[in-house]
Amino acid sequence: MKLDLSRYFPVGIERRRELRRLLYAALAALLYSMGFLVRLAGAHGELYTELRDGTRVLIKGAVAEDFARLLRGSMIGFWVMAGAALLWASYFYGYHYQGSRSIYLMRRLPQRGELHRRCLAFPIFSVLALLLLMALTTAAYFLIYMSVMPAECVRPGQLGRLFGF
Amino acid sequence: MLEIKEVSKSYGGKNALEGVSLTLPRGEIVGLFGENGAGKTTLMKCVLGLLRYKGEIMLAGEPVGRKNLARLSFATGEHSFFPALSASEHRDFYAMHFPAFREKRFRGLMEFFGLPMNKALRGFSTGQKNQFEVIMALAQGADYILMDEPFAGNDVFNREDFYKVLSGILEPQETVLLSTHLLEEVEQFIGRAVLISRGRIVGDASAEELEAQGRGLLDYVKEKYRYRADRVSQALSELMEDGE
Numbered sequence: 235m236k237l238d239l240s241r242y243f244p245v246g247i248e249r250r251r252e253l254r255r256l257l258y259a260a261l262a263a264l265l266y267s268m269g270f271l272v273r274l275a276g277a278h279g280e281l282y283t284e285l286r287d288g289t290r291v292l293i294k295g296a297v298a299e300d301f302a303r304l305l306r307g308s309m310i311g312f313w314v315m316a317g318a319a320l321l322w323a324s325y326f327y328g329y330h331y332q333g334s335r336s337i338y339l340m341r342r343l344p345q346r347g348e349l350h351r352r353c354l355a356f357p358i359f360s361v362l363a364l365l366l367l368m369a370l371t372t373a374a375y376f377l378i379y380m381s382v383m384p385a386e387c388v389r390p391g392q393l394g395r396l397f398g399f
Numbered sequence: 400m401l402e403i404k405e406v407s408k409s410y411g412g413k414n415a416l417e418g419v420s421l422t423l424p425r426g427e428i429v430g431l432f433g434e435n436g437a438g439k440t441t442l443m444k445c446v447l448g449l450l451r452y453k454g455e456i457m458l459a460g461e462p463v464g465r466k467n468l469a470r471l472s473f474a475t476g477e478h479s480f481f482p483a484l485s486a487s488e489h490r491d492f493y494a495m496h497f498p499a500f501r502e503k504r505f506r507g508l509m510e511f512f513g514l515p516m517n518k519a520l521r522g523f524s525t526g527q528k529n530q531f532e533v534i535m536a537l538a539q540g541a542d543y544i545l546m547d548e549p550f551a552g553n554d555v556f557n558r559e560d561f562y563k564v565l566s567g568i569l570e571p572q573e574t575v576l577l578s579t580h581l582l583e584e585v586e587q588f589i590g591r592a593v594l595i596s597r598g599r600i601v602g603d604a605s606a607e608e609l610e611a612q613g614r615g616l617l618d619y620v621k622e623k624y625r626y627r628a629d630r631v632s633q634a635l636s637e638l639m640e641d642g643e
Contacts, residue, residue, distance in 0.1 A: 245492060246483035333482035333521060335475065341449055342479075343496050344469040 242355035244326050245336070252322075256360050259315040260367055266311035267368075270375050273304045274382065281387050298387040301379045302396040305372065312368035319360035326353040372396075400424050401446070401543050401574070406454035408441055408598075415441040416452070416598045425542060426571045430585050431578040432620060433595035439578040440475075442595065443545045447473055458543070469497050472541035474533045476548035482521035486514060489535060499540025504568065508534040511564060525552035533561065537568070546577045555584075562588045586616040594623050 243249050277299040282290040330337035330349075340349040376396075380388070401423040408416040416438045423429060433439050445452040448463055458467045473479060480489060486509060494500045509516065512530045514523070520531060533549045550558045558581065566588050569575065579585055592609070594602030602623035609619055 246481040246488075334478035334480055336479055336481045338447070338449060338473060338475065338477075338479035339481075342447060342468055342471070342473060344465055345496060346465050348496070 242352065242359070244329050244352045245340075247326070247329060252356060256319070256363065259318065259360070260364060263309075263311035263315045263364065264367070264371060267308045267371055267375075270305055270308040271378070273299075273308075274375075274379060277304055278382055281384065292384055292387070296387050297389060298383045300389065300395050301376055301392045304379070305375060305396070308375075309368050309372065312364050312371075316361045316364040316368075319357050319364060322357040322360060323354050326357070400459060402455075402457040403442070403446065404455040404457070406442070406445055406452050406456060408438075408445055408450060408452040414598050416445065419454070419595070419598070419600055421593060421600060421603070423543065423574050423576060425574050426569075427591055428566065428569070428575045428577065428589045429591045429593055430582075430589040430616075431576055431593050431595060432580075432582060433578075434624075437595045438598040439595055440547050441598075443473070443475075443547050443576070443578065446545060447471055469499065469539070470542045472536040472539040472544050474536035474544070474546045474549045476529070476532075476551040478528055478532050480520050480528075480532060480535065483519055485517045485519055486531060487516045489520075489531075490538075493535060493539060497539050497541075501538045501540050505534060505538035507568075508537065508564070511560075526554065526557055529553050530557070530561070537565075542572055542574065544573060544575045546575060546579075548579055549577075550579065550581070558584060582617055582620060589616075592616055592619065594620060596624065 239249055243252065281292055281296045281298060283293050284290050327337075330340055337349075340352075343349070376393070380392075403419055403421040403423075406416055406419045407414065419438070419442060431439050431442070441450065444450040446456055446463065448468065456463050458470060461467055463471065481492075484492070490500075490502070490505055493505075494502065512527070512534070514527055514531060514534075520528060523531060529549055529552055533546065536544050536546060536549075550561065553561070562585060565575065577585060577589065589606060591605045592602070593600060602619065604619060606616075609616060614622075
């Protein structure tokens with residue numbers, strides 16, 4: 235069964251444009267989060283020292299910066315975009331006052347909730363999609379952290395510290 | 400039958416409607432007349448459930464709500480269509496949401512007014528937009544068709560055509576409540592005149608009653624509004640005296 239996406243957007247709105255906006259928002263948040271990779275590279279470099287012949291060796295007893303600390307602030311882009319996605323709902327409601335008062339027609343429809351479904355479905359989906367992407371990005375960064383950092387330098391309980399316990 | 404009982408509405412303490420009671424039986428074309436701000440639009444919006452109000456509005460003995468809302472349609476000078484959609488897309492949308500949608504009437508009226516089917520409504524002229532707004536209200540398949548100043552911006556020939564079409568196509572069960580300032584134009588087409596002033600019903604007379612009394616609609620309205628015919632000449636003479 236094919237999902238009819240048009241039922242989840244205000245009537246007459248360009249769905250592709252809205253989906254593109256969501257994609258741009260997700261990309262912007264993802265790009266911002268990549269600051270983590272820069273900090274990871276820096277933290278990784280601090281674990282090593284360079285010998286006179288130019289070879290890099292692990293500093294004895296060096297402890298890697300915690301994943302949670304390196305990640306701090308990286309995901310803020312996702313939260314900002316998710317907040318902005320909620321504003322989409324007011325844009326969609328406002329759309330029914332632009333150029334005409336199609337709000338009158340929408341509010342006259344016999345189907346309860348038609349207006350709200352069309353105005354809220356995509357913003358809610360966007361928030362959920364951004365939060366899911368944030369979770370996946372965090373998981374991917376965690377895997378990168380664990381594979382890049384020398385095991386002996388990583389303090390145990392990294393995930394626990396990430397979730398604050 | 401649409402019954403409006405003791406309906407009141409106020410905006411920030413200012414009364415827009417005060418205890419309005421009105422009954423609209425099926426099969427009438429009713430003119431709703433009143434000065435700007437009299438409460439015509441507010442009354443229609445209350446009937447449609449677009450505004451909260453005090454009082455009771457019943458349709459065939461039941462409160463107006465989701466269950467019977469499709470029996471009411473609305474054409475407004477503000478327009479309630481989607482500017483980005485074409486006429487054919489509107490037809491599809493209406494057909495999907497209003498089970499009694501009248502496809503044949505829609506096509507007939509579109510052809511009559513020569514409106515394009517596949518052009519976005521935002522590209523229509525004001526007159527065409529008004530025509531389309533009214534077409535959709537008539538084609539929805541409603542028993543009660545509420546029209547609020549639907550012809551603002553249409554030329555006189557266009558309006559004339561429209562009144563003829565309206566009186567020609569309406570079926571016995573269909574009632575039209577038409578709010579307009581164009582008293583003389585609609586005089587021949589309405590069966591009843593309801594006058595509203597400052598949120599109150601100040602007059603309600605059928606065309607037969609007026610005819611029996613040998614009065615025209617305009618005379619009736621002037622009488623109810625206590626229009627002073629000598630007002631202009633008096634003002635002019637006062638101005639002339641000031642100028643001397």
